[in-house]
Amino acid sequence: MDAPTLNAAPRETGKKATRAVRDSNNVPCILYGRDTDPVPFQVSVHELNRLIYSRQTSVVDVSMDEDSWSCVLKDYTLHPISDVPEHADFQVLREGRRVTLTVPVRYEGIPEGQKEGGDTQILVREITISCLPKNIPSEIKVDISELEIGDAIHLYDLDQEAYRYKMAQGQTLVTVVAPHLEAVATTDEEEELEDEELPEGEEAEGAAEEEGEEAEEAPAA
Structure with missing residues (x-):
């Protein structure tokens, strides 16, 4: 380079x-x-x-x-x-002697899962590698365009021949997760009350009964 x-x-x-x-x-x-x-x-x-x-x-x-x-x-x-x-x-x-250094990662493409509403989460932006001077990259490119919701790319998915990675092979680099949906906080009792409807006539009948009870309790003139 x-x-x-x-x-x-x-x-x-x-x-x-x-x-x-x-x-x-x-x-x-x-x-x-x-x-x-x-x-x-x-x-x-x-x-x-x-x-x-x-x-x-x-x-x-x-x-x-x-x-x-x-x-x-x-x-x-x-x-x-x-x-x-x-x-x-x-x-x-x-030349001929390995060097250890940190290299930036460049993610290329838009994941298919993101196009469907998923959330792309980049977890690693730099990777520490060991390699010969002639193999030192300016950056490590990672194609993420084919990732679906639930997919991820790990360190072991990268090219293992040119570099020795100084990180855990199982390290997740990037993943696409399902969109976060906020649940409406409504109790079961509130839902039942909202859905309940009184039959026609019962509302007026109940009001008449309340008026009659008030009349019985009133003292005679």
């Missing part, structure tokens, strides 16, 4: 130097690998945000001075209030 280039600059280490990097609207970073000594560097907040919030796998070529490394964005931390990136780790890729 074609990877974008991340323009980096060297940086000093230490608390004071790290604070100075952040004050200049840059992010302190480091790259590492099994055959690569750790390399501290800095990139602009804007460039790192483009990687963090991309809907594709964050594989990049980190370029600094005359050097370049093919890397994957392994981890990062955000400020708890402003969400501005505070640090990022990049792992150097080596």
Whole structure:
């Protein structure tokens, strides 16, 4: 896959130097690998945000001075209030060596069950996989167009050859459930009273009996 280039600059280490990097609207970073000594560097907040919030796998070529490394964005931390990136780790890729990373899932199509009124519930939007650098996908596509109401797609339904999944095989990714119907809260007694109708004449007869009872109770003049 074609990877974008991340323009980096060297940086000093230490608390004071790290604070100075952040004050200049840059992010302190480091790259590492099994055959690569750790390399501290800095990139602009804007460039790192483009990687963090991309809907594709964050594989990049980190370029600094005359050097370049093919890397994957392994981890990062955000400020708890402003969400501005505070640090990022990049792992150097080596051909023939597997790397573990998190890949976004893109669901394609409209389920048949949804067209019939069902509710499509997406439970997983990212999957952690292990694969060779040449097999790193920008995203994992899942066709959901044939799902009927009651159907689901699990991790074991995906391609099992290119990747090793670091999640339970029985994990449900997406499902289509029946539409939710709200029941009207009516008691059996209320339903019976609503349905009951008095025969003709009984209503007038009952009223006459009540009037007669009132007349008997009244004292004589």
